Amino acid sequence: MATLLPLSNRLLSKPMHRLLLLLSQIPNCTHLHPFAPSRRLCDSSSQNPNPTFDPNSNARGGTPLEKQFDTWVDRLRPGFTADDVAAAIRAQADPDLALDLFRWTALRPGYRHTAPAYLAMLQVAVSGRRYAQAEALVDDILAGACPPDLPLFNAAVRFCCSRRHLFSRAFDLFKKMQQRSTTAHTSCRPSIETYSMLLAAVLRRFGKPPVSYVYLHSVRSLDRQMKASGVIPDIFALNLIIKAYSKCLEMDEAIRVFKEIGLYGCEPNESSYGYIVQGLCLKGWVGKSMDYFKEMRAKGLVPTATVYMALVSSLALERRLDGGIEVVFDMLRNRMAPDLLTYRTVLEEMCREGRADAAFELLEELGRTKGAMDRRTYSDLLEGLHWLCQPRE
Template structure:
């Protein structure tokens, strides 16, 4: 039974009494006539039988009307293209699924990959995730011939649902075994992106790094040429796990695929090197990046500044702070403190106070509160 029919039959306003033939038999008109005639004459002395069942009034709802209209408009011998157009025209995802299910029951008709893909997209947009998952399982079980767009759509859906993460890779393995629907760059992009979303903790990322390595090998073996976005995700995975030499290797290979490193490519390398304590090498990549006119993210700027400050390389750190401010980005309080208070500890308190005033003028978002915190911190360190 279609979803809407089942839902509305259980609800307070039943939509259909009979599905077969889409004909509705309404016996309530006669009951309403009798009931009205009995109550219109208040002088009628005959007692009424109060044990009779109350008349049940049944009217057509907009959903019923739309369902009948679309199903009746499908001419005999309709094709999947006709069905696809009918499903796309529905603004109500439940109605679209009802039409899809009803049509599947008609003789000499079978849904194809196009109609399955369309109804799944309609359901996902309408947030009917459970119904979409049911259809996806039907497809995986062989309900229709597969197509590349349908495979990728299923993987996208599974990657977006936390508890279907493993299912996405099951579908990917089916693609590897298929003859006509091998994984594409889109497929690998979805899978890499899903893996990288789980690299939020250092002790967890090592678990998924093995999957990244395997997926990279399979992508290369299948002849799929990665783009900059995919290569950046691979670089990020290695850098997050502090396997920075492997990250640099991928970085150096980008030209082989016709890709040019961008600010994200450099940013992952710079942060990975600095987190490993390789400050000089990290600063080298930062300078190379800036020479190419690429602007780092705010987090990359601040990692560079703090790393240089902790190494007591204050001249380099100060230069990066001014570079950051020049690009309309502001260091956070900790970054400022690392440089300014570090300078005070090195006996350069007067320079630190002068720098604070200059940075306050250039940093409109510093605010009086942060300025006072920094100023009090400098006074406290200088008294020690």
């Protein structure tokens, strides 16, 4: 029993683990399998040397969890397959019991888990928030515990990408998929789903410019490998690449990828234009940004509020106030309203250009427009305009 405990410690539930510790302290129980919790724990003679003292000593009532485990074990008839195990795991509502069933079947003579069983167990562990057990399953997959399988590896990559401390493990899985794709197991080579998950995980690590430039190298590498392996990118993956370049203000590269979208049978969407418009504003290329915005609106695409406000602020700071006001009203027509800072930027720049009367008129018009601003925003802006326009000594 002592030699079996370390093997199961990683993926056993707490009730099962406590039961194994109890079994290890009971004599004459070495013939019992540690993963069958509701079986008779030991020989009746070892529990009661006098059988006439308690005629019901052989009967042992199990806990509901143990009885449920027995039920599932009984359903797995001799000669069960990995598909049978996968179906039993998916049908199990308790993730701990599913983990016990997974490990119990793994020790049956002549049986070995295949990719469907590992995939079912990984999905149940993740959905049941058994993250430590899911990590152990990923380790088994990396170690080659089952034949290579694309859905299984993608599920493992998705889990690792969702956990910040497993970021490097996701790329370990990716490298494993690349190694196997060069051998006879070509069905396990990375797909567009794999590349998209890794690109999204890298982008989540973007922060201040120095950090972003470091991770931009990974984005470039994934882009090159994706195209070199013959994987055709979709609009989601292309938008992620555009977003990465835009965040690092590499707008020439972002526009290059934007122009390549049509080559892959895709059409730019709101996100494609939005990343370009916002990146150009941050870069200071406001004229180009306005051109892409007009092209976007001509196609009937509506940007997000963040893109709208970035464009309005950039136009105002460049003293292109008429264009900024036009974008503000376009934003309002699409049931979005600028924040206080964006309004203030436009109105204050109008005052600095000597158009104080026009600024007050614009504020009055915005105050009457439904959904443009609340009373508090209007009061704050009006007070700010009065303060800005009052004569100074």
